[in-house]
Structures are given as structure tokens and as C-alpha cells.
Amino acid sequence: MAETEYLTADDLKRIKTTFRDIDGNGDGRLSKHELKRACKTMGVRVNTEHMATMMKKMDECGKDFLTFKEFDSFMRDLLEAQAVEDQYLKNVFASMDENGDGYATSEEIAKALNIPPETALELLRDADKNGDGKVSYKEFAELYRNKVE
Known part of the structure; x- marks a missing residue:
């Protein structure tokens, strides 16, 4: 697990741990309901539009679940966006x-x-x-x- 510009090794480990913990039946998939729980567990701010987009993508693929790879990509995107937003807000606030x-x-x-x-x-x-x-x-x-x- 390589760190990214905005994500630490701990963040990446948390993604993996959260997936494993939320995937209650151990089938390697997260349902839409489990995805919502996972976002809450991760403390990720997900706006309704972003969640709806993800759900629509799942529906378009004809499935009602995410694999770990899809979940990992989704969480990385959300966590990175959150980190970028946090840095932006800190900069704006500092200017005031x-x-x-x-x-x-x-x-x-x-x-x-x-x-x-x-x-x-x-x-x-x-x-x-x-x-x-x-x-x-x-x-x-x-x-x-x-x-x-």
C-alpha cells in the first residue's frame, strides 16, 4: 500500500479494515446499505449527490454491490477530495x-x-x-x- 500525496498509510489501512469489518457475510462485496455504513465508519463526508452517483454507477453495471477494488478507489477519491477541501479551507481561513x-x-x-x-x-x-x-x-x-x- 503506497501512500499518496494526500493519504497516509494509516488511511489506506483503514480503508481495508473498514471493508473487512463492514462486509458482515464475508462475501467480498459491499451492498449499498453497507457502503453507507462504511462511509459513516470512515468519517467521510459524502454529499447526497456523490453517493447517488456511486449508486447509479452500481446500478448501470447491473449489480448492487462494490468489490474491494471499487470500494478502495471510491474511498481514496473521497478521502483525497476531503483532504484537498480541508487544505483549501485552511488557506482561505488563514487569509482572513x-x-x-x-x-x-x-x-x-x-x-x-x-x-x-x-x-x-x-x-x-x-x-x-x-x-x-x-x-x-x-x-x-x-x-x-x-x-x-
Whole structure:
């Protein structure tokens, strides 16, 4: 198992272990239901559209299961996409967090995005779940992912 640019040897091992653990009857296949459980077990964020596309591909092939090879490819794609998205969000957040304190204020957001202060304040209110008047990376990422999904 070779590491990739975004996936570690542990990630690749987890794919194999998850497949084995979820494949309850040991037939070397995952049903659609098992695939959903596997994604949840792996902690992979799968949007409805991506899952529907995978299910459609399974149906087009005339089968209602994934082999390990198909599951491995699917999970690698999802994990890599998730890693790329995470890095992107970290970079965007870092560009807003001008003073590097781990939070973005409405002033920093306005400046980074070149938007009016009122618009930045609205964005901050949408993201600020704990009401501290600033946005942490976690709050920012959650807002982004909820808007995208």
C-alpha cells in the first residue's frame, strides 16, 4: 500500500479494515446499505449527490454491490477530495485571520474578502455558533460545508 500525496498509510489501512469489518457475510462485496455504513465508519463526508452517483454507477453495471477494488478507489477519491477541501479551507481561513490568533473578526473578513462591513458582519453572525463575536476555523469550515451541501 503506497501512500499518496494526500493519504497516509494509516488511511489506506483503514480503508481495508473498514471493508473487512463492514462486509458482515464475508462475501467480498459491499451492498449499498453497507457502503453507507462504511462511509459513516470512515468519517467521510459524502454529499447526497456523490453517493447517488456511486449508486447509479452500481446500478448501470447491473449489480448492487462494490468489490474491494471499487470500494478502495471510491474511498481514496473521497478521502483525497476531503483532504484537498480541508487544505483549501485552511488557506482561505488563514487569509482572513490577519493577526494569526485563530479567529476571524468581521473587520478581518471585510478586508480579506473586500466586502462592506455590514456584509462581513452578516457572514460572521451566520458562522459564529458560540456567540463570541468572532469565527474560529471550526465554525468557518462548518458554515462552508453546510452551504455547499
